[in-house]
Amino acid sequence: MKDSLIQYYLKSSKVLLLNKSFLSVFRKMPNWMRIWGFYLASYLRGSKSQHCNFVIFAQGRTGSTVLVDLINSHPDAFCYGEVLAPNVVRGVKKPVRYAQGLTVFAKTPAVGFKVKVYQLEKAQNQCPRKVLHDFSDNGWKVIYLHRDNLLEHAISDLRSEKTGTYHQFGKNKQQQPLVDINYEEVERVVKFRENCRMAEKKALQGIDYFDISYEKNLCDATKQTETLNRLFDYLGLPEHQVSTRFNKVVKSDLSKVISDYATLEQRLKNSPYQHFLNAR
Template sequence: MKDSLLHFYTKSGKVMFLNNIGLSVFRKMPKRMRIWGIYLASYLRKPKPDACKFVIFAQGRTGSTVLVDLINSHPDVFCYGEILASSVVRNVSKPVRYARGLTAFTKTDAVGFKVKVYQLQKAHQQDPGKVLQEFVNQGWKIIYLHRDNLLDHAISDLRSEKTGTYHHTSKGQKQQNLVDINYDEVEKVVKFREECRRAELAALQNLEFFNISYEDHLSDAEKQTETLNRLFSFLGLPEHQVSTRFNKVIKTDLSKVISDYAQLEQRIKNSPYQHFLTAR
């Protein structure tokens, strides 16, 4: 992932820019000093009193990049990326204060970011349920994005890892070669995603949230429009025509994605995951 400051200060008109000197100095600070600097910003720069703040709670490969892109096509919203990713920052002891300080730089009526359950657990040694509860207590809204077909989720994971291609945009898209994916790999990833899903649901217990299923709400343009308008209503914003630069990476026909797909399919049909084939 790109350096956090370069990554965050790229939306002209939606995020306040540091001047070149200030940005250079900030980037050279030790990470611990950066964290404390953002904590300080949470006190010195207060967001609009009526601003809506939100957290997208989602695993990787669930459509979160598409969702953020759709949200950012609304002029009154800015959604950051993964501000708590381990490649950006680690050991943040006060995630809510950190998010409040960082998002204070935005100019829009609504601001948010996305976070993964395992980022809170592993990079910051935090209890996800307690962190989400604190966000809610301080007026943040939770958006829960998930992918229900764990077979597709696993194949998306593995294909991206093997090819190094995580997203397709409408421009410059190239024909991709078939990839080798075996059943043991799929089973391992499905089990990991099942574990993450259990942790997410435990963290969300007794919390109000806006629910988005990738398959039901984001998988095509018509669903995206309807879903985003409902989401904007949830955030207290007017409807807006949305668009995204990104296209689907995984084709519906997996035989066009995976070499020797017939063998993998047969193994899946004789496994506890056979229902994911019929649900596709």
């Protein structure tokens, strides 16, 4: 498990038994022991009267960390991070049972986690559509978070990769250096995100889900409470004034993000991705 995630759990009053000793042992466990440990824990779930369980289905750099933080600001909800990421566990054959085991450790009526389509495909060797249907059939609510502007998604990807900065905390925004991003890099990442988006839509076919667009519902702080209260209603929770510790990293003015933005912009204007540029 990522150290930052561990520290977050240690500080949370919403989680049972996750103390330093437990997490230290967990990180040293063989992969199979981690899996079967949570399989076993899932049988304890029957004694818990949870309101609902949920799964956030989203790619990286879509605002999922912010969404998790906003959800966790509700007193009756707790959302884990990427519990099926390859650096946490691999080869989980029964994702629903594994996730149900995790819910045993949470004290809130609503418990969930987030997962990426490529984590299911590559780390767990699972068909995303089957996994999401299994969760839905077992009463889990599905939340689909996505970015509509794949150009901005790609630039966010590349900037984070090049600077090593993925999130900003608190009120004081740090000055970020300009980065070199060329058209070929953007094209490569946009195509990757397009393929992931198609895989997500295929996986979601036939499933009832709550849809969140990063651009329309999440990136603007003024829309977050309204969006989250609609989500809380979907989860059967009361309204709540939400808050987040995170600041937006990538500026709206890309000339203050990319060192030679004029050259990139010119290439984009003569490319299949011009509509993303016009939509900004």
